[in-house]
Amino acid sequence: MSLDKVFHPPAPVHRALAGAVDQEALDAPGQLQSRHGALSLAPATPQAARSLTGVVARASSQAVASRRAAAFADYRSLSADRQIAATQAVPLKMAAAQAPATLTQMLAVAPQAKAEIDELAQRLAEPHRGTVLRGPIKSAVRAQQKVDADYGGDPTRLKDLVRNTIVVSAPSMGPVTESLRRQGAAVKVIDGKSDPLGYSGVNSSMKTSFGIFGEIQVNTPAMLYAKQGGEKVRQQLGDAVFNEVASRTSVPGGMGHKLYEEWRVLSPDDPAAQVIAQKSRTYYDTVRADNGY
Known part of the structure; x- marks a missing residue:
């Protein structure tokens, strides 16, 4: 033989x-x-x-x-x-x-990169009894629109093709953010006092081992309730947490994104945009105050 x-x-x-x-x-x-x-x-x-x-x-x-x-x-x-x-x-x-250089190549490795950032987010959330919302991979159409509009046609600069959100209590926001920094993430802290619309939270991005960036956001249940509200957030947070936030908050959930959509199509100098921005700041301030931070 x-x-x-x-x-x-x-x-x-x-x-x-x-x-x-x-x-x-x-x-x-x-x-x-x-x-x-x-x-x-x-x-x-x-x-x-x-x-x-x-x-x-x-x-x-x-x-x-x-x-x-x-x-x-x-x-x-x-x-x-x-x-x-x-x-x-x-x-x-x-x-x-062969690091991905085109959007097609990036989408091909996106599932593996997604699993990598989801595992990291889960590891950082667990000590703080947090949860991880595993957002979907950005669609090819939406990704291309963002590449063309924001990055001059260069897909390698896209930071959120894969993404997730760590949800923790307000006192845990700082420690989780520092953990992301230690992992090499580029971290941006959004301060509600300086943000035009009063939104607060943390955005971070990091290069995965598959050659594309991944985005990890950090926020509280109250801010997710304020930004999105609705049945989707209820499913993400669970009935107990959603109902607890709703019972403490004196304004309806989900107004944040609606106000943003109205504001973003206007010039910042437009008087109507300024009215919307002030309404949004007051709304987010109320949500934070009602939830103790």
């Missing part, structure tokens, strides 16, 4: 074996002559030519078999963990060398 039928090597080892074939079996007679100068490759008769062809074929076959056996022996001599490493070496190097 041939070696090929009893040994099915992993890809990198297979490439080593294939190299033996490429080097020997594909040699032309003229090349063999240059390496074995004593051998004449100018036969006098057709019969001699056929005989010489057989000699070359057998020599080539023996060389291939020898090299295959050596490669197999080298592989078998490795420990189990080093065999695994050998099979992974080439793909890992390729992944590192």
